[in-house]
Amino acid sequence: MCSETTTPEYKDTLNLPKTDFPMRAGLPNREPGWLERWAKIDVYETLRAKGKADGRPSFVLHDGPPYANGHLHIGHALNKTIKDIITRSHQMMGFDARYVPGWDCHGLPIEWKIEEKYREKGKNKDEVPVVDFRQECRAFADEWVNVQREEFKRLGVYGKWDDPYLTMNFHAEAVIAEEFMKFLMNGTLYQGSKPVMWSPVEETALAEAEVEYHDKESPTIWVKFAVANEGTDLQGAYVVIWTTTPWTIPSNKAVVYGADYNYGLYEVTGTPDECWLKVGEKYVLADKLAAQCFAKARLSEDQWTRVRDVPTSEFEGLGLLHPLAGAEGANGEWDDLRDFRAAPFVTDDEGTGFVHCAPSHGMEEFELYRDLGMLEQVITYNVMDDGSFREDLPFFGGKRILRDKPKKGDWEGDANAAVIAKLTEVGGLMARGKIKHSYPHSWRSKAPVIFRNTPQWFVAVDRKLDDGMDTYGDTIRTRALTSIDQLVKWTPQTGRNRLYSMIENRPDWVLSRQRAWGVPLTCFTKKGLLPTEDGFLLRNDEVNARISAAFEEKGADVWYEEGFKERVLGNVVNPDEYEQVFDVLDVWFDSGSTHAFVLRDREDGTPDGIADVYLEGTDQHRGWFHSSLLQACGTKGRAPYKNVVTHGFTLDEKGMKMSKSLGNTIVPEQIVKQYGADILRLWVAQTDYTADQRIGPEILKGVADSYRRLRNTMRFILGSLGDFDEADRMHCRDMPELERWVLHRLAELDTTVREGYETFDFSGVWQAVFNFATVDLSSFYFDIRKDVLYCDGDTDRRRAALTVLDILFHRLTTWLAPILVFTMEEVWLERFPGDESSVHLVDFPEAAPGWLDGALASKWAGIRKARRVVTAALEVQRRDKVIGASLEAAPTVHVEDQALLAALKSIDFDDLCITSGITLTGDPAPNEAFRLEGEVEGIGVVFEKAEGQKCQRCWKILPDVGTHGHAGVCGRCDEALG
The missing domain is CATH 3.30.2320.20 (Class I aminoacyl-tRNA synthetases (RS))
Structure with missing residues (x-):
């Protein structure tokens, strides 16, 4: 093997590698220069022109919009890098691959930020004109769009950055309103009153996607409801319920039992000190749970006895007394008998075998009494928007379920304590305790939420549609389920199962939010009519067209202008007869409508308004994937996507969720400053993004090491090709077997790479190419052919090696360009400098038919x-x-x-x-x-x-060394020296 330390008189005769490509990448300092270069030659628009000129097939990855409300976190970097790899790889596989980035600009996350500023200044949001408040929200969102745009671009993500889509753009707001009005016109929109997840802190309904679950400690109480009926053996006995929400007891309207459970009548025979139970009291409990109930009441096993069986048939016709019935000062609030009946949702796994029903605060109870036609008798309105009890509620008026702000992390208000105290005072408790359980919290304020019955606007997912788009079903639910199974490919497949289950079991879609920053529900209701009566909703095409035109001109703020109702209703109906709705749309409706104002309406959209790919995190099965599916199935009859790709969450090196309090967060900016964006991109490509990924200092060091090994491979290729001339190119049939074997491997890899990119398997692409580069090339082919490349003269085998290296150069740089966007550009420009040159303007080269050789x-x-x-x-x-x-x-x-x-x-x-x-x-x-x-x-x-002797040029030890014209060399070197 040759070396750079060869005897001086022969060193200069060797074909040693020559390249200015540095070993040290210096990515943090050099990457911004390439970004400037790409902007100067406008790579993205150049590719669009090429796609149009070549008539390339369209490929569109539709961007799920992040919120414009803060700096990027590592999840953003993962998400946008995956999208960029998909878009770039499909472009290089012959598509016109377009990517329009977007932002979600409405909704609670942004509105909450403005309210926080108000609170810091002691300012009341309700005293600010709504249009002024909305303008502040708009300015806040616009500021963060600009910040995030630069942060995304720094990661090497390319796209239509100069013209992204924003849900707050006037055209977007107009289309969102138009899409809403399609539900208005097709009859699926209705106003109803049912329990929804409600944030007392933010004073609005929340969607499931706006909720996250955290452990919460809650008070638990065992509450006594006395049997009221005279002439029955159970008169005066107590039916006991168990609840973790004492604040719902004032809204209790019923108790339900399980029709198939075994119940018994139990009597207290003795009591310990400080016990709420009395000797002789009788209790009806599920047999399976009786012992633990008495244990919670601090009774020992010899202080209670089972009197007899109580068949559920004995419950029929009974009524129960609320524990606050007849209480002094209650003003008869709870004197009505509580309903007592069987229900399918009762379990005997915990509690007492009975369930307390407050249909205003529980969906199962609500549905039970809805189906019985008894809602009017059981719905209460005791809890206000801010989570306080109505002022005139006896004992509890003004008490709050939650505080305005947490105290040492605790949001607990004074409502639960007040209810428990009053129940204790009237002898209404059997026992009390505490439980730690998973509980829904607002993902924005981090405060617990409650279930609360409020008038809201819904879209009925099971109402038959007569819109002429019934190819995949005649209801939103059936269209969605059919789309999931017949029209969409899922990566990974588990995404299908998750979303299918959600759609299969979901209730009607709650569209309304009681907020200010968003697209309003552009509809009007007839004064004096109930929501169930014909004519309650104004359905008029002319009015809808006027609203749309106004939004297109001035944006959704126009809805709040003085006299707007009169302008759009005038000459159609009498404006005085109608109320204008001021709730705003669930922000998921906004993002769910993007297929219309981005895919359908933009020139760089798709002809059918359907994207090739939607890609987001697994949480979006209940978020953007979900809302987009429902929205499109209601307005265009099918899913708006062909592929849905999901990635997991990013964890620290130990597999723990990142948290500022734990100090284990790592932000993209840190990584870019230390290593460069290409290392972050390589981390994305190396990981199986379909599962949760880990990242941290040690992992990044490993990624950087892989990068250095690949960089060495590319450096060797560049150095060896310094004297390659097109005249040296050889056909594969004339090459030695070793070179033909390399070409065979390239043909195999061509299939692997294309299939990997087509199926979004980047880790598979990276591993295949990296192993080839470091094992097949660096450790095998290069190691062997260094001798020929360095020491041969103008031989066929050297020309063959150079030809293969040239082929390798073009394959490796293009195959890896979607991942290592900066480095492969550096490699490309090292060999092909020029003002308009870029690896990102070329396609993957095709493998020649003769390369593949199985034998x-x-x-x-x-x-x-x-x-x-x-x-x-x-x-x-x-x-x-x-x-x-x-x-x-x-x-x-x-x-x-x-x-x-x-x-x-x-x-x-x-x-x-x-x-x-x-x-x-x-x-x-x-x-x-x-x-x-x-x-x-x-x-x-x-x-x-x-x-033999050692050749002073190639270092081989051969018998013929020293027998040729040039001293101290072998025959091969003598010939090379001429």
């Missing part, structure tokens, strides 16, 4: 196994200091397999093993021969030193 690959698989035995044998000699380099050896290799022996003899096996000579024989290997038992059978190596 050759099979032959070389055997050859490489034999080589492994030889190199292992030589390593033993090097370790034992017998030789210093493999060129000092000329071993004898014994090969039992005659076909393999013939294969080895057909090539220059000594070149492959980097020895000065090799003797191949089919004779049985002697006992002392080196073998790789259990790995490669039938091959033995007997070590022998090479005979």
